[in-house]
Amino acid sequence: MNTIFTTPPRPFDVTALFPQLAPLARTATRLHPRPGVPTVHDSSVGGPLLWPADDPWPYCDEPHNRAAALEIQSPDDIRLQRRRLTASAERLHRDPDAPQWTPEEREALERARAGRPWFDGPIPLLPVAQLYARDIPFPCPPDKDLLQVLWCPFDHAEYAHPRTALFWRSSAAVTDVLDAPPEPPIVQTDDYLPQPCLFSPEQVTEFPHPSELDEELRDQLADKSRWETIDPARYQAYAYDPGELYLNNLSTAPGWKTGGWTRWSPTDPVDRPCPECGAEEMVPLLTIASSEWDGGSGTWIAKEEPANPAPPPLGARRGNFTLIDIAGDYNLQLHVCPPSPDHPHLALI
Numbered sequence: 001m002n003t004i005f006t007t008p009p010r011p012f013d014v015t016a017l018f019p020q021l022a023p024l025a026r027t028a029t030r031l032h033p034r035p036g037v038p039t040v041h042d043s044s045v046g047g048p049l050l051w052p053a054d055d056p057w058p059y060c061d062e063p064h065n066r067a068a069a070l071e072i073q074s075p076d077d078i079r080l081q082r083r084r085l086t087a088s089a090e091r092l093h094r095d096p097d098a099p100q101w102t103p104e105e106r107e108a109l110e111r112a113r114a115g116r117p118w119f120d121g122p123i124p125l126l127p128v129a130q131l132y133a134r135d136i137p138f139p140c141p142p143d144k145d146l147l148q149v150l151w152c153p154f155d156h157a158e159y160a161h162p163r164t165a166l167f168w169r170s171s172a173a174v175t176d177v178l179d180a181p182p183e184p185p186i187v188q189t190d191d192y193l194p195q196p197c198l199f200s201p202e203q204v205t206e207f208p209h210p211s212e213l214d215e216e217l218r219d220q221l222a223d224k225s226r227w228e229t230i231d232p233a234r235y236q237a238y239a240y241d242p243g244e245l246y247l248n249n250l251s252t253a254p255g256w257k258t259g260g261w262t263r264w265s266p267t268d269p270v271d272r273p274c275p276e277c278g279a280e281e282m283v284p285l286l287t288i289a290s291s292e293w294d295g296g297s298g299t300w301i302a303k304e305e306p307a308n309p310a311p312p313p314l315g316a317r318r319g320n321f322t323l324i325d326i327a328g329d330y331n332l333q334l335h336v337c338p339p340s341p342d343h344p345h346l347a348l349i
Contacts, residue, residue, distance in 0.1 A: 005032040005200040005302035007253070011238050012230060014207065014250045020217055021207050028206045028260025028284075029136055030253055032292070032302060033321050036198035040177055043135040043201075045256070045322045046194030049127050049148050050169070053176040058165055059122040060152035068155055069188045072115040075126070076183075078190040081112045082323070116186060124182040125150035125165060128194055129286065131258070132171065136201045138258040139285055139341040144168040149286065149334070153187035160327050161349060162192050164334060168342050191325035199256075206260040207251045210243065211269050221246050238299060248296040255292035255300070256322070260284055263331055267349070274337035275344050282335035282346050290329045292319040 007030060015022040038047030051057070073081075084105045091098045101109070131138055133145040140147065146169040151162035187193055210218050220226050222243040238245050252263045262269070262284055272282040293301050301319075326332045330349050337343040 003034065003200060003304065004202075005030075005034070005304050006202055007204050007300060008303050010250055011234070011245070011299060012250070014246065017227065017229070018217065018220065024208055025205050026207075026260050027137075027203050028253055029138075029258045030202045030204055031136065031256040031258070032200040032202060033197035033256050034200065035195060035321060038130075038196055038198055040130075043130055043132045043199050045129050045197040045199075045324075046127060047130060047196045047198075049130050049150075049178075049181070050146060050171055050174050051148070051178040051181060052169075052174050053178045055178070057178070057181050058125045058150060058167075060125060060154070060163065061122040062152075062156060064120075064123060064152075064154045064188070066118050069186070071113060072118055072186050073112065073190065074116060074183075074185055075187060075193050077112045077116070078187070078193050080108060081190070082195070084108050119185045121185075123152055123154065123184045123186075126153050126184060126187070126193065127181075128164070128288065131286070136199065136258055137203075139283065139336055139338060141168050141340065141342045144170055144342075146171045147286075149288075151192070153184055153189075153192035155188060159347075161332050161347070164332070164345070164347050166334070166336075166342075166345055190323070193323070195321065195323040197322050204253050204260075206253060207246075208261050209251055209264045209269075210247055211264050212261070244296070249299045253300055254294060254297045255287070255289045255319075257287045257289075258285065260287075262333060262335070262348070263287065265330075270348075272335055272346055272348075274340070275346075277337060277340060277343060279337045279339055279343075281338075283338050285334045285336040285341065285345065288324065288326065288332040288334070289322075290320060290325045290331065292321065294319075294329070 033045045038044030040048045040050040088100055088105060092100065128151050129149040131147040133140055138147060148167040149164060151164045153162055155161060156163055210221065224242060227242045238249050252261050273280060274282055327349055333348050335346040
């Protein structure tokens with residue numbers, strides 16, 4: 001695993017003020033992805049997979065929209081561009097008067113921006129995440145201890161995000177590993193190519209999004225008089241009103257995680273029955289996040305996060321370590337059937 005990261009204690013014990021929330025508590029595992037060099041034996045984002053050599057690699061054979069790609073780039077084009085952008089950002093961080101680009105960097109960027117020819121054939125799926133149950137708790141079918149998440153790096157007509165595919169394995173059964181899996185010749189956007197990261201798993205307690213609470217409890221949470229035992233100046237340090245305080249700082253954790261509660265937004269809650277067996281409610285398996293925090297959820301920033309970190313690659317926000325961006329800074333939350341996680345999954349923004 002990576003360096004240890006820990007979440008600061010919540011600003012208040014919300015169950016002391018609202019005991020009705022106590023039985024609704026769920027455990028989520030924040031993953032805290034940070035750049036690293038994962039191997040097939042690591043839980044990771046964007047790292048190599050423990051993929052059996054005799055298992056066919058999955059492809060997407062549906063049409064892909066040429067108009068959706070602003071530039072036609074390969075994964076290697078994007079990796080080269082990221083290295084050049086990172087070198088430029090670090091150089092300017094050390095010396096603001098340094099040139100933004102060296103001649104070699106400018107030439108490489110111009111070559112990358114020139115683009116590649118369009119490709120109309122089936123697209124190999126890209127590895128997004130690999131989770132070992134020994135490292136991270138998550139719903140798993142019997143006799144399986146490894147989850148592999150891949151996606152097609154293009155939006156499709158019925159999605160505003162990449163289409164995901166889940167593969168469940170017994171890691172002990174994989175003895176001969178595929179050492180050179182195919183890569184897509186093109187991707188729609190660099191936002192869909194994960195930067196390799198390792199995890200620092202940490203369990204936290206979550207409570208439901210306000211929209212999943214009954215109306216009476218929602219009204220109580222928004223009622224300032226219910227918070228009268230807390231100095232308003234204290235909670236106003238975190239939010240403009242108690243409802244915002246609960247939403248951003250006391251209910252669901254931002255960032256990559258397993259389990260917990262569904263982080264609703266921009267949509268309202270929808271029914272989530274299992275399409276195969278009809279189980280009433282599919283539950284969160286993995287949240288693929290565009291950032292570890294945002295402007296309203298700063299209390300979730302890990303205590304070990306440096307106050308003045310090195311600048312991220314140009315175009316990335318602070319807190320976006322995987323360089324993934326889902327539909328403009330949203331999350332893609334994968335849900336599975338509790339009795340049978342290997343049933344078809346559900347992906348929600």
